Amino acid sequence: MEPLKISLVGDAPPPLAEAPADYRGETPNRNGFVVAWPPQRYWKSASETDLTSEKPLHLYFHIPYCLQRCRYCFYKIEILSDSSHAQRERYVSALCREIELVADAHRLRGRAVRSIYFGGGTPSVIPPEQLARIKRTIEQCFRLEDPEFVFEIEPITLNNRMIDGLTNLGVNRISFGIQSFDDRVVALTGRHDTDEKNSRAIERALQTGAVVNVDLLAGLEGETMDSWQHSINRAIALGVHAVTVYKMELYSNAHYMSEIRQGKLSLPSEDEELAFARWGLDRLRDNGYAPSTYFTFTREGKYPQHHIISRWRGEDLYGFGASAFGTVAGHARQNVSEIDVYLERVESGRIPTQRVLELSSADHMMRDLVMGLKTTVIDLDEYRRRHGLRLDHALADEIAHLSREGLVAVEDGRLRLTDEGIVYGDYSGRYLGAGLRRVFTGDTKPLRA
Ligand SMILES: C[S@@+](CC[C@H](N)C(=O)[O-])C[C@H]1O[C@@H](n2cnc3c(N)ncnc32)[C@H](O)[C@@H]1O
Ligand code: SF4
Secondary structure, eight states: OOOOOOOOSSSSOOOOSOOOOOOTTOOOOSOOOOOSSSOGGGSEEOSOOOOOOOSOEEEEEEEOEESSOOTTOOSOOEEGGGSOHHHHHHHHHHHHHHHHHHHHHTTOTTOEEEEEEEEESOGGGSOHHHHHHHHHHHHHHSEEEEEEEEEEEOGGGOOHHHHHHHHHHTOOEEEEEEEOSOHHHHHHHTOOOOHHHHHHHHHHHHHTTOEEEEEEEETOTTOOHHHHHHHHHHHHHHTOSEEEEEEOOOOTTSHHHHHHHTTOOOOOOHHHHHHHHHHHHHHHHHTTEEESSSSEEEETTOOOOHHHHHHHTTOOEEEESTTOEEEETTEEEEEOOOHHHHHHHHHTTOOOEEEEEEOOHHHHHHHHHHTGGGGTEEEHHHHHHHHSOOHHHHTHHHHHHHHHTTSEEEETTEEEEOHHHHHTTTHHHHHHHHHHHHHHHTOOOOOOO
8 A cells, every 4th residue: 555644734744753663563562651652752941831721721730749669669758757747738838838829820710620530648647637638729729510529549558547538538539559468468568567567458448439449460570360350359349439550660769679679579571461460351351340431440330430530531620739741731730840849949939841842833743642452442533533534544554464463453444453453552642653653654664475
């Protein structure tokens, strides 16, 4: 087929902030989790930009404190013993101030809010009365339209006060970091949870009537097929609404990484981790859990997490707190990541933006493809209406290749990941993204056979 070259709106083709890794010669793998599109390293240094828009909002609040640093974790957090109660109170005050600054500066005041997400770190280390202050400020600045309200919790922080606090806040989705229900595996991570404590916390959360999600992490030190099966089976037996299966991502700031470099630690191999993911998906399916994204499986396919899906679909989402990010009015933006710098900026009345990127039309097209496929399905007609491009024609070769590999299928006007495609996570999205770059650049090199 003659390669298609499209012209993008504007004088010159807008720069592609980044295209995915070249796909010629790559075989399906589970590497390369795509966090945001375009990737944050391409967002430019900027103090502020105009984000005025009328669309409904999603709000994310980052709480960068934890009980301990888990040995596998790469998140930028501060452990409680290294920060005082007063400092955390200061952080909460800064979050409230930031909400007000942003609402006024970007004329977001009164805007409808569809979802609220408290993530971290571990939001449940903040006392309920402090959390209530944040919620009151949100209510004063925005119009809450019966929003989904998601709250991340480490199970051992869930006491009676927190249970009451969550109910008063209006939390309707609780997301537990479990990682593993096997006590031996958990002990090796540096966490203090146990199967018994985790199970009790989940049962209490279920009694509140909230949707309950548990995170499991495939690829931990000491994980065996037996311990992994125990974790999946326990989640199912507890009757949680949703199970998220993360693949271990290794970054240089995690304790794991330095131990691996020193030859002191070896983790389950890629093949073992792949086998865990496959077994998990099959078992969850057999027990009535269907993929709502390629890593979250929900009972009967109900209970999708709207906040994350809206983020990937590019709906307006503002991130508050150190390092928080989102996209509003076609601009991706992120706050400064150092807690001290964040506090100092907000306390002096400035919006703590670190970097911004105005998305080009090519970025939007790429984002809706690469991030859209994380939800496992792209409606081809809707994509054409949005971008004027028939993906199934423009990427016919790439789609045919992935179909032969058993990773995607086109049915009823929808491009969807098969179960095998789900196991390989972002691979199909990155592969098709590389194809879209070929369309943008008019690259005629043949695809891998
Ligand atoms: C920010 S944590 C929130 C939950 C809470 N802090 C806890 O751990 O209980 C969200 C999830 O990120 C996942 N995570 C942490 N480190 C990871 C890594 N190295 N690779 C993949 N996922 C990771 C864990 O499954 C964790 O539950
Ligand atoms: S996994 Fe959760 S509790 Fe552990 S360090 Fe990371 S964010 Fe904190």
